[in-house]
Amino acid sequence: MEASLRSGEVVRLARGRYALPNADDARAAAHALRGVLCLTSAALHWGWAVKQPPERPQVAVPRRRVVAPERARHVEPATARPRSGRRRRRRHHPRPHARGLPAPPLVRRRAGRRGLRAARGVLPGRLRALVRDARGPHALHMRQVAVRASPDAANPFESVLRAIALTVRGLTVRPQVSLRVPAPGGGTTFLGRADLVDERLGIVLEADSFAWHGDRAALRSDARRYNAFAAHGWLVLRFTWEDVMFEQERVRTTLTAARRTRTRALRRAPREPAVRVA
Template sequence: MESAGEALLRLGGWATAADLIAVTSRKTVARALDRGEVARLARGVYVLPGYSADMLTALAYDGVLSHVSAAAAWNLPLLATPPKPHIMLPPKRRPRPGPPAVLHWAPTSADERRARTTSLPRTVLDCARVLPYSEGLAVADAALAGGTLGAEELLTAATSLRGPGCPKAHRVAASATALSGSFLESMLRALLITEEIDGFEPQVLVTAGAFRARVDLGHRHAQIALEADGFEFHGSRRDFAADCRRYDELVAAGWLVLRITYEQVLGDPGWVVATIRRAMTRPRSTTGR
């Protein structure tokens, strides 16, 4: 007879008491519970130890992680951790008692129910529905950059959407790119799109003689580089020197470099927009390209 832990693993990591006892025995389950080999999630529901709190909540409701909770499960960046997990339940199902959660009702696929998490395209689009545009775009950019989701696949999934938040999801899908280098870069690009500041492209290559460098967001014609600077500490004097040299080379090549921080994008976006607009009125250099 297999152990309770082996049975749970074969059953997908969780099972009702009736199902687990049917393939083992009451004594086997009781011993496994005493030894910590299995855990009781709720009355009549057993799981293998080691699940995240969000996943345990999904199991408690017999649902799947969705929206920002699914994004976290897919290792996609979020501006803030959701205070309660988001759980998707089948339509019209009355929720069973469980831990605090944000509940949604919609059909899920067999693969989603097996993984207990909404698919990557669906997760991205669900986040786009409920998050501000800038945060939704950052999630979508990161998903595309990961290489397991293609831009065409995301656009196709967006066209089939129905219900609240569809225009927001369509907008995110249309503007997402795999080229974004960071969450902050995506947030900054979203600000440019919202303010209709055109011409900036992600990860532009600047060359001047032997010098080559990529900038986070570059305007080729205006020769303006926007560098999205997170709060980081240079690991060594060599790293700091290399960053200074890169900055100096860009300036010498005729590029104006604006270093934009999280605090500025989130706390003072009006200043960011005004500064970029002023920078775009300066005379253009012909030194670099």
Template sequence: METLAEVLKRLGGRATFAELTQLTSKRKVAAAVSAGDIQRLARGLYGLPGNESADQLVAIAYDGVVSHLSAAATWDLPLLSRPKKPHITVPKKRRPRPGLPAVLHWAPTSAEDRTRRLTSILRTVTDCARILPFGEALAVADAGLRLGLTRRELIAATTVMRGSGSINGRAVGTAATAASESFLESMLRALLIQDGIEGFEPQVTVTRGWFRARVDLGHRQAQVALEAEGYEYHGTSSAFAADCRRYDELVAAGWLVLRFTYQQIVFEPAWVVDVVREALSRPTGHSARIAGAHLLGERAERVGW
């Protein structure tokens, strides 16, 4: 005779109380729950233990799917902070009902999303683009592209967005790139985009003889490099020396290097933008030599050389 765990496995891992009691008794269902052989997922719904994540259990309780920030965390997309309560999307006409703590969203979902109780990467990115600030949404979208989404897919999905958050969503779709390599780099690039600062490209390669290095964001014409510095630190003297050499070579190649920390990018965005604008206003390379020669000529005229 099949055990209740075997019955649930045969039924796809989930079954209603009515389905189980047709094959056994209420007492045996209660005993299986008590023994930990099966678990109560929601009122009248049972499943195998360990099959679902905590967020998926909440989604099952609401008969919805894990979405938005919770889906981003599940897909390992970067977030400034993880959500305190799971985000769950339920059908549009579903009435609110008592349940576990959750942030509920009402929207249609695909059959594939409902089967796995989780929105796809594309749907997750577009959902986040609706509700997150531009910088955080851009970081999620950049990471989504690195995971295999195409720009064509993302732009197509954001172009047809309507309603709340659609303007932000379309801006994110246009600006997103797989070239960005970190959450902080995406956040820094977002500050420049929002302030109308143009010319910076992600992961620009700088060469000087044998030397070759990539900078997080580089302005080729102005020769200004921006680096987004996370919490990482140099664990050895050789690593510290290599970093010093890298920045010395960049400066020797004529580049002005600005390094911004997590705290500055997240909590002092106006200062970061001001510093970048000031750096761009300073003459560099050929322009600097012309400006220097012009200044020397003015001084020569004043002293009668």
């Protein structure tokens, strides 16, 4: 071991704890503390998309473990409560700490952690089963997340927008809905796929990211799609990443106004939607 340390093939993380030089920083931090990755760090470890990566690795250690201050500066330590009467294999997993996952401030204040994207590779039924027996603080919020999680969600940006929409009473949106209109000769014509749709009110919410909509071809495609939605009676609302992440009250105010406008319109002139939703 000493020869490997001198040659740089292995690095010492802590007393009795070693890793390869190219080891992932977060996993190395957990290994040094004899802990496991948790919360957002665990989600990143398994390749899940997240709203925002943590500034420092999030590491769970046993409840009575004391983390030295010089080590705590480099991680976000959390405590893990082991199940009584059994030993668990050490795995980097977000589920035991899902109750501590951050939520958008507006969502946390009004409606809990709702509308989040289903974890990649985890079916909604499996997700609900994982949190069904949860107890303690925020257990109800964990179950609300599981009920509303959808494998159809495209990315965290869209999911945060859906979480905000779920705090607006009377607004119910579904992710990634294909909109079609009856064709003159029979059948249907595909208008496009919308990020979030309230079918009853005829509202489309679009999460517009410059990363995906930043060139001329994307701009042309989006303009044609939005025009097609609007021409067939859909109210199209577009939201930027900055507003969804940092100006959530502004987004909610806009959604509330749109819901009121469409609700009044439906009361005055109820009609069948002109567009078929697939």
